[in-house]
Amino acid sequence: MEADSTTAEQEYECDSSTGHRENILLNELSRNYGYFRQIVLPMLRNGNEKDLLEWMREFNLIQPSVKCAKSLPDCRMVITASKVVDKYQWQCKTCNQKVQIRENSFFKNVYCPLQTIFKIILAWCQDMDYEHLSNVFGLKKQVVCGIYDKIERAVYGRPLYQLGGFGIVLLVDLYPDFVDELYPVSSKNDSAIKTQHKILCLADTNEIPTRYWLHVINGSFSFPSENNNTTFKKMNMCDETLHVIEKFALPGGLCAIGGGVHLTSLRENLRSSSMFEGVITMNHLTTHSNVDMQTFMINRIWNPIIRLCEAAQDLPKNKIQSYLSCALWRWQMESSDPFLSLVHLISQQDYKIPTNNKNSSKPR
Numbered sequence: 001m002e003a004d005s006t007t008a009e010q011e012y013e014c015d016s017s018t019g020h021r022e023n024i025l026l027n028e029l030s031r032n033y034g035y036f037r038q039i040v041l042p043m044l045r046n047g048n049e050k051d052l053l054e055w056m057r058e059f060n061l062i063q064p065s066v067k068c069a070k071s072l073p074d075c076r077m078v079i080t081a082s083k084v085v086d087k088y089q090w091q092c093k094t095c096n097q098k099v100q101i102r103e104n105s106f107f108k109n110v111y112c113p114l115q116t117i118f119k120i121i122l123a124w125c126q127d128m129d130y131e132h133l134s135n136v137f138g139l140k141k142q143v144v145c146g147i148y149d150k151i152e153r154a155v156y157g158r159p160l161y162q163l164g165g166f167g168i169v170l171l172v173d174l175y176p177d178f179v180d181e182l183y184p185v186s187s188k189n190d191s192a193i194k195t196q197h198k199i200l201c202l203a204d205t206n207e208i209p210t211r212y213w214l215h216v217i218n219g220s221f222s223f224p225s226e227n228n229n230t231t232f233k234k235m236n237m238c239d240e241t242l243h244v245i246e247k248f249a250l251p252g253g254l255c256a257i258g259g260g261v262h263l264t265s266l267r268e269n270l271r272s273s274s275m276f277e278g279v280i281t282m283n284h285l286t287t288h289s290n291v292d293m294q295t296f297m298i299n300r301i302w303n304p305i306i307r308l309c310e311a312a313q314d315l316p317k318n319k320i321q322s323y324l325s326c327a328l329w330r331w332q333m334e335s336s337d338p339f340l341s342l343v344h345l346i347s348q349q350d351y352k353i354p355t356n357n358k359n360s361s362k363p364r
């Protein structure tokens with residue numbers, strides 16, 4: 001264990017308010033998370049609440065400033081020590097008006113200490129079982145689930161990258177249909193293939209690790225509408241596939257459509273849309289690739305996706321898209337610092353409850 005992390009560990013274990021099991025879990029979870037271990041963990045100790053709030057303010061995790069509702073000429077809200085759970089709140093120097101520190105933030109209505117929420121965010125990055133977390137932290141399962149749901153809403157439907165682009169081959173195929181195409185009948189494990197939910201799979205072949213987008217076929221597609229709401233339009237599979245490609249892929253490059261997508265109209269529509277420089281079949285692509293490339297496509301590009309799609313089949317339909325999006329997010333973040341990325345993502349969401357005031361700007 002490196003010297004720096006030992007220091008953080010020892011410091012943290014001196015904190016008598018945390019249980020032994022929690023310390024063991026945190027040491028394990030933070031092992032490869034340098035930023036959390038070095039910067040965040042010390043701020044989670046009792047007595048360091050002010051440092052934590054300043055850091056949260058700097059990261060826009062709480063409001064950097066608050067206006068006093070009374071709006072008298074000398075009104076000025078400042079963070080003040082107080083006998084509340086968070087130890088501090090906003091208080092007006094002039095009229096004493098008070099506002100909780102969590103107002104209009106991710107942390108509002110989460111019924112556990114801020115310190116624990118950050119530990120749960122770290123645990124989410126590693127897909128830790130929420131029941132185990134609720135046991136270790138002594139929280140109700142609903143509280144941990146509620147935090148997980150909030151995180152997943154931030155991650156949901158937001159790929160980090162658009163796929164493809166000039167000079168790149170974008171692969172498009174459909175689970176489970178394409179499993180038949182990839183594997184010869186003799187080596188196929190029929191029992192492993194479940195078919196309840198069809199999932200459209202996009203893969204950008206230019207990146208290592210491969211970048212993907214997965215979309216559960218719904219028979220509809222969501223569009224943003226006014227007031228930050230979403231409207232759903234019913235559509236056939238061809239139109240739905242087309243919309244997913246238009247939303248998540250960059251124009252240019254070559255689009256290779258796999259045998260799992262039994263939609264000749266999709267190829268025609270894509271060709272006539274001129275979105276890509278060329279639209280070909282996956283068969284065409286593989287017959288012009290050498291054996292190594294074919295093996296790479298199956299083992300490295302599609303196998304992880306097949307396993308993920310299979311794992312998603314047992315979930316309720318309304319949970320599958322979120323499950324897939326979060327799994328892809330974790331894959332894409334593996335090479336960076338997922339905790340820090342997630343904190344940034346959380347800070348970019350708009351948590352203001354809509355009022356008559358039209359000023360609630362949306363930061364994206």
Ligand SMILES: [Zn+2]
Binds near residue numbers: 068072095097
């Ligand atoms: Zn005031």
